[in-house]
Amino acid sequence: MIFQADTKFERVHFHENPLPKGEYENCTFVNCDFAKVNFFEWVFVDCIFIECDLSLAQLNHAAFREVQFKDCKMLGLAFEKCNDFGLSFSFDTCNLNHSSFYKLKIKKTVFKNCQMEAVDFTETDLMGSIIENCQLQQAVFDRTNLEGCDFRASYQYNIDPQINKVKKARFSLDGVGGLLKVFGVLIE
Secondary structure (H helix, E strand, C coil), X not given: CEEEECCEEECCECCCCCCCCEXXXXXXXXXXXXXXXXXXXXXXXXXXXECCECCCCECCCCEEECEEEECCECCCCEHHHCCCCCCCEEEECCEXXXXXXXXXXXXXCEEECCECCCXXXXXXXCCCCEEECCECCCCECCCCECXXXXXXXXXXXXXXXXXXXXXXXXXXXXXXXXXXXXXXXXXX
């Protein structure tokens, strides 16, 4: 495995020009295409992905430690297959539709301005996370720890407070319908 640090990659199509398996520290990836790439055992530490396409990439044992994703297309990713040691990332203006965070412990994760339609958060520990201005239509929250999460600016979520931990989670008055839907309450 190689070690690469402080490198900027721009407009690289990694399915055509594969990135060597290794550890990448403090690297920046701008407008790169990782769609359907196999990240098996790659390690990214303090890296930033900007305007990249990672859709349907295979994340088996990939490590993301303090990684930022900005304006990225990330459709159908199974984050639960990542190496969970030190797993830490943030998402800003990303399309995460149909991705899964099943059973991950990703406390204090920031999701900002993201499309998160049909994202699976089943049994995920999101305690203290910020989910700001995110579209969560058909997102699955099942036995999810949402304690202390901030949903105030997010919308189209459906969260059952009977099966999810929501203590001290913050919701806007406009979004309270997403908590009451399970009870058949009509809010007008």
